[in-house]
Amino acid sequence: MSTRRKKIYEGKAKILYEGPEPGTIIQHFKDDATAFNAQKKAILEGKGVVNNQISAFIMQNLNAIGVQTHFIKRVNMREQLVREVEMIPLEVVCRNVAAGSISQRLGLTEGAPLPRSIIEFYYKSDALGDPMVAEEHITAFNWASTQEIDDVMALTLRVNDYLHGMFGAVGIRLIDFKLEFGRLYEGDMVRTVIADEISPDSCRLWDVQTNEKMDKDRFRRDLGNVTEAYTEVARRLGILKAAGAGESVH
Numbered sequence: 001m002s003t004r005r006k007k008i009y010e011g012k013a014k015i016l017y018e019g020p021e022p023g024t025i026i027q028h029f030k031d032d033a034t035a036f037n038a039q040k041k042a043i044l045e046g047k048g049v050v051n052n053q054i055s056a057f058i059m060q061n062l063n064a065i066g067v068q069t070h071f072i073k074r075v076n077m078r079e080q081l082v083r084e085v086e087m088i089p090l091e092v093v094c095r096n097v098a099a100g101s102i103s104q105r106l107g108l109t110e111g112a113p114l115p116r117s118i119i120e121f122y123y124k125s126d127a128l129g130d131p132m133v134a135e136e137h138i139t140a141f142n143w144a145s146t147q148e149i150d151d152v153m154a155l156t157l158r159v160n161d162y163l164h165g166m167f168g169a170v171g172i173r174l175i176d177f178k179l180e181f182g183r184l185y186e187g188d189m190v191r192t193v194i195a196d197e198i199s200p201d202s203c204r205l206w207d208v209q210t211n212e213k214m215d216k217d218r219f220r221r222d223l224g225n226v227t228e229a230y231t232e233v234a235r236r237l238g239i240l241k242a243a244g245a246g247e248s249v250h
């Protein structure tokens with residue numbers, strides 16, 4: 001299936017190949033997991049498959065409600081066809097509940113609801129460890145325009161509303177998540193769209209009843225059963241049907 005394709009880029013969790021038509025890319029989900037800027041690494045068998053399914057499901061639903069993403073379609077267990085975009089070099093984090101770095105930085109108890117949803121920007125640079133930046137840095141260094149920052153924030157809040165409802169309906173509390181954005185060129189038009197992935201690698205998801213973590217913190221904090229927890233997220237979302245019998249956990 002993946003013979004003699006031109007590799008465009010290999011990241012920590014994904015590989016990008018040239019797509020079948022100009023302006024398209026194949027996004028391949030690996031089983032590699034990294035944390036703390038790749039100081040911690042492992043291979044989690046099956047993670048790529050489940051993240052491909054979860055991200056495809058979410059992106060497809062976002063497209064359907066008019067929140068534009070780079071996603072076109074899932075093509076096999078590990079790969080999806082996406083539109084080629086020019087990446088905006090930011091990680092955009094949206095938080096509803098204190099956890100992770102905001103708890104550490106501001107001394108907030110993990111699990112405490114925030115007074116309102118908070119959006120943060122991080123400059124995408126492995127060499128620098130993705131430092132947090134302000135809008136001032138983003139515009140001064142031309143990483144994105146003021147208009148693009150406005151678009152990014154509006155899209156992020158729409159995704160937050162969507163994900164909050166989607167996960168809430170299946171007993172999962174959306175603590176926070178990270179998005180990445182790209183510029184989609186269509187003739188003379190440039191549109192800001194959601195890119196990369198939305199999966200338990202890039203969200204914090206807690207079981208509503210037990211507060212059990214169902215996301216990458218299981219890997220970061222050595223809690224075990226990482227792929228099993230991701231699979232449970234997929235199962236609750238009802239997206240494992242295509243995978244056949246024997247896939248569900250517990």
Ligand code: TMP
Pocket residue numbers: 091093099100101102130176177178201202203204
């Ligand atoms: P943080 O609390 O570590 O800043 O993470 C906030 C959210 O962003 C959390 O859902 C995990 C996600 N995230 C990524 O997707 N990639 C990253 O490199 C980091 C640091 C966080």
